[in-house]
Amino acid sequence: xxxxxxxxxxxxxxxxxxxxxxxxxxxxxxxxxxxxxxxxxxxxxxxxxxxxxxxxxxxxxxxxxxxxxxxxxxxxxxxxxxxxxxxxxxxxxxxxxxxxxxxxxxxxxxxxxxxxxxxxxxxxxxxxxxxxxxxxxxxxxxxxxxxxxxxxxxxxxxxxxxxxxxxxxxxxxxxxxxxxxxxxxxxxxxxxxxxxxxxxxxxxxxxxxxxxxxxxxxxxxxxxxxxxxxxxxxxxxxxxxxxxxxxxxxxxxxxxxxxxxxxxxxxxxxxxxxxxxxxxxxxxxxxxxxxxxxxxxxxxxxxxxxxxxxxx
Amino acid sequence: xxxxxxxxxxxxxxxxxxxxxxxxxxxxxxxxxxxxxxxxxxxxxxxxxxxxxxxxxxxxxxxxxxxxxxxxxxxxxxxxxxxxxxxxxxxxxxxxxxxxxxxxxxxxxxxxxxxxxxxxxxxxxxxxxxxxxxxxxxxxxxxxxxxxxxxxxxxxxxxxxxxxxxxxxxxxxxxxxxxxxxxxxxxxxxxxxxxxxxxxxxxxxxxxxxxxxxxxxxxxxxxxxxxxxxxxxxxxxxxxxxxxxxxxxxxxxxxxxxxxxxxxxxxxxxxxxxxxxxxxxxxxxxxxxxxxxxxxxxxxxxx
Numbered sequence: 366x367x368x369x370x371x372x373x374x375x376x377x378x379x380x381x382x383x384x385x386x387x388x389x390x391x392x393x394x395x396x397x398x399x400x401x402x403x404x405x406x407x408x409x410x411x412x413x414x415x416x417x418x419x420x421x422x423x424x425x426x427x428x429x430x431x432x433x434x435x436x437x438x439x440x441x442x443x444x445x446x447x448x449x450x451x452x453x454x455x456x457x458x459x460x461x462x463x464x465x466x467x468x469x470x471x472x473x474x475x476x477x478x479x480x481x482x483x484x485x486x487x488x489x490x491x492x493x494x495x496x497x498x499x500x501x502x503x504x505x506x507x508x509x510x511x512x513x514x515x516x517x518x519x520x521x522x523x524x525x526x527x528x529x530x531x532x533x534x535x536x537x538x539x540x541x542x543x544x545x546x547x548x549x550x551x552x553x554x555x556x557x558x559x560x561x562x563x564x565x566x567x568x569x570x571x572x573x574x575x576x577x578x579x580x581x582x583x584x585x586x587x588x589x590x591x592x593x594x595x596x597x598x599x600x601x602x603x604x605x606x607x608x609x610x611x612x613x614x615x616x617x618x619x620x621x622x623x624x625x626x627x628x629x630x631x632x633x634x635x636x637x638x639x640x641x642x643x644x645x646x647x648x649x650x651x652x653x654x655x656x657x658x659x660x661x662x663x664x665x666x667x668x669x670x671x672x673x674x675x676x677x
Numbered sequence: 678x679x680x681x682x683x684x685x686x687x688x689x690x691x692x693x694x695x696x697x698x699x700x701x702x703x704x705x706x707x708x709x710x711x712x713x714x715x716x717x718x719x720x721x722x723x724x725x726x727x728x729x730x731x732x733x734x735x736x737x738x739x740x741x742x743x744x745x746x747x748x749x750x751x752x753x754x755x756x757x758x759x760x761x762x763x764x765x766x767x768x769x770x771x772x773x774x775x776x777x778x779x780x781x782x783x784x785x786x787x788x789x790x791x792x793x794x795x796x797x798x799x800x801x802x803x804x805x806x807x808x809x810x811x812x813x814x815x816x817x818x819x820x821x822x823x824x825x826x827x828x829x830x831x832x833x834x835x836x837x838x839x840x841x842x843x844x845x846x847x848x849x850x851x852x853x854x855x856x857x858x859x860x861x862x863x864x865x866x867x868x869x870x871x872x873x874x875x876x877x878x879x880x881x882x883x884x885x886x887x888x889x890x891x892x893x894x895x896x897x898x899x900x901x902x903x904x905x906x907x908x909x910x911x912x913x914x915x916x917x918x919x920x921x922x923x924x925x926x927x928x929x930x931x932x933x934x935x936x937x938x939x940x941x942x943x944x945x946x947x948x949x950x951x952x953x954x955x956x957x958x959x960x961x962x963x964x965x966x967x968x969x970x971x972x973x974x975x976x977x978x979x980x
Contacts, residue, residue, distance in 0.1 A: 395882030396801030399793045400809065406853045407809050411816030414827035430830070477711055490963070491715045493970065494722070497962035499911030501928045502955040505935050506721045509728065509948060510741065520740040550721065558970055611820050614913040618932055635822040640918070645826070652822040659818050 415656065422649035430645055439650035449651065452629045459541045459630075460609040463548050467605050468598065470549060471556025476586060478557070479564045489561075493554035500551065504618025507547035508534060537627035540620055544628055547619055552608070556601050563597030564590070596669075603666045610658055631655055729753060729949035736944050752943070756950035761940070762933040763922070769950050771923075772930030776910055776957075778841055779926055783848035784905040788898065791853055795860025796886050800872050810857070817854035821914055832919065839921040847919055848909050856901055859972075863897040864890060896968070903965045904972040907958040927954050 425435040443449050474492055478485050495503065510516050513532040521529040533543025567590060575585040591598070613632040616622055622629045631651060638648035724741050729752050731745040739746075758768040765771070798810055828847065829838060837843030867890070875885045916926040925933070931954045935947045962969050 393801055393803045396797040396803055396806070399797040399801070399882070400803075400806060402790045402849075403794050403798075403809055403813055403853060403857060406850050407812040407816060409831075410824060410828065410850055411812060411819060414824040414831075415819055417827040418823050430826075474714065477707060477714075480707055482707065482711065486966075488711055488715055489970070490966070491718050494959065494962055495718065496973070497907055497958040497969070498955045499913065499928050499958070501911075501913050501932050502951050503721075505931070505947065505951045506725055508935075509944060509951075510721060510724055512741075512944075515736060515741050515944065517741075520742060523740060550718065554718075555973060558974060562974060607818050611822070613822075614928075617913070618936070621936060632820070632822055639822075639826055648826070652820065652825075655820040656823045659820060663815070663818055 418649050419653050419656075422646065422653045424646055424649075426645035426649070428643045428645070435646075439646045440654075443647060443650045443654065446647075448626060448629065449631070449634055451626055452631045452634045455541060455628060456609070456612070456630050459544060459548075459612070460606070462541070462545050463552070463609060464602065464605055466545070466549055467553055467556050468601060470553045471601065472560045472591075474553065474557040475560035475564055478561055489554075489558070492557055495551045496554045498551065500614035501618045503547050503551045504615045504620075507543070507550070508619045511543050511546075534620055535624050537624050540624065540628045544616060544619060548612075548615060551615075552605070556605065559597060559601050559604075560594075563594045567593060599666060599669055603662060606662045607659055610655055610662075725948050725952045725955075728945055729756075729952055731945050733943060733945060752945035752949040753953070755943070756934075756946045756953060760934045760946055760950060762925075762930055762937065765922075769927060769930060769934070769953055772925055772927035773953070775841070775920070775924050775930075776927040779844050779848065779916070779920075780906060780909045783845045783852070783909050784902060786845065787849040787852035787856055787905060788901050790849065791856030791901070792860045792891075792894075792898070793886065794853070795857050795862075796864050796890055797882075798857065798861045799864035799867075800885070801882060810861070813854050813857060821851070825914075825918055829918065838919065839924070841920065841924055844915060844919045844924075844926075847915050848912070851915075852905055852908070855904065859897060859901055859904070860894075863894055867893065899965070900968050900972040903961055903969050906961055907969075910957050 421430050421432075422439055423434050423436060424431060425433050425438065478488060482488065511518075511532070511534050513519065513535060518529060518531050521531075531539075533539045533541075533546075571589060571593070572585070575589055580588070611632055612630055613636070616628055616630050616633060620628045622633050632655065635648050635652045635655065638644045638651060720742075727744055728736065728741060730748045730750070731739075732747065732749050732751070735746060756768060757770050757773075759766060760768045798806055832838040832843045832846070837846065871889060872885065875889055880888065910926075911928060912926065913928045913932070916929045920926065920929075931950050934950055
């Protein structure tokens, strides 16, 4: 601002007959106007609202947000709360399992389709269609399939396997696996597509060279292709991980966090504190912890992604 | 396993090798695996369909995988126009209409804004535009739970909390990162000479956008529409927070119908309702085919 002001006054003083240069602020005006929504979104929503929540997580807000700072009290309460620890533990188990299985299954499906199969499009369409469905629909369908009285368990018992027991929706021990089955069904197609794109990006000559050297196909994948696809794997990991931290709809639809609190998740805890328990400070502290975990995932990725580019 | 590499090689290597047998053990294994997995992926859809076409007595007797002995469309009718959520018993049709009222304006507004924005970022850079863009993309990773409450306060302060307009606004905002990325990358990949030639001819910001960029980028607009329609239609979190009982979108209403504790569980109605809710994104998915893949790939690469 001050720079442009000075330019203007300088121009006015000299009184040159040439046309005044337009102020720097107004140059490319349309471009700036078009970017107002983006500037608003970044500054007010992403930065502003996030900072607001972080700030209020240090207050003792209850029913209404108030600025009575209590230091780290909310965080101490949070990490001392059995329910939160339970939610974290659930998320860790569910998260690690779905991370591993999504990557493995996604990559496996991609390698199968990469064998130049006939009807690749049909198979891909089938593997990916669950991704078009919402988590609510996914959760409800699997709730029905896993229903103990009519679903898989009963069908297998009717077929003669009397002792078969798989009732994840009402068994606290295995409820996370019930969620996992539904989550994998919904999400593996996307990872398959990303992996397939990665596989297609690999030079045919690599395959020819491996063949000339007489390396078995599976070994070529493990020893050559997977290391080459490291960036794709990292992207997939970041994508899955940041999705897992937010997992909410799926659990709400399938188990509502039950039985008891056996499938409680941090996101559910946050929502419960904010809108159910009217315990805002706790909700803000818990959601800030969610943010911190996303940041922890993102930093190595950003380092790899952007640090690598500079070198190249 | 050695066999597999030979077959692969036969397709990539020099032509004129002896033709491979269609029914080699490798092929049988490959297609067998693929078909088994495909069946597994299709089972939920199949179960949804057959359950929704059965009567309750048949469901209580039989197993969920058996096809209906007597096809009835009663559950569909009931799910659409009679299923109860709390005291309201007018079925999913209300949620459907709400979802339409939410999705249509959200999709149009968010794409209109993001496309112009992406165009400005690609061709009309200004100081700081890249910095804002980076924050915008990183913002897509922030868990929604962090921003939900302050946004509710903001919406409340302008009187939009609990209204469809507020919800449309929220969807527009959270659609910004991925859409802006999509459009920016697309416009950046267009030859720069095109833009420069138009500039030389005296075209300004808007005339270049409407006369050159827009007509040339219809495919990416289709991708954006697919991405947004499925994304917004499938949303649950924003719907449950920023709208109120009468205005709940279809997903929220569906969850309320199926997971309500009172009354006898009518599984066939539940599945019909679930299928109805999934139908819109499914139809879009099956019609759009490769464009859908392109949309999610664009979103996945860096988003």
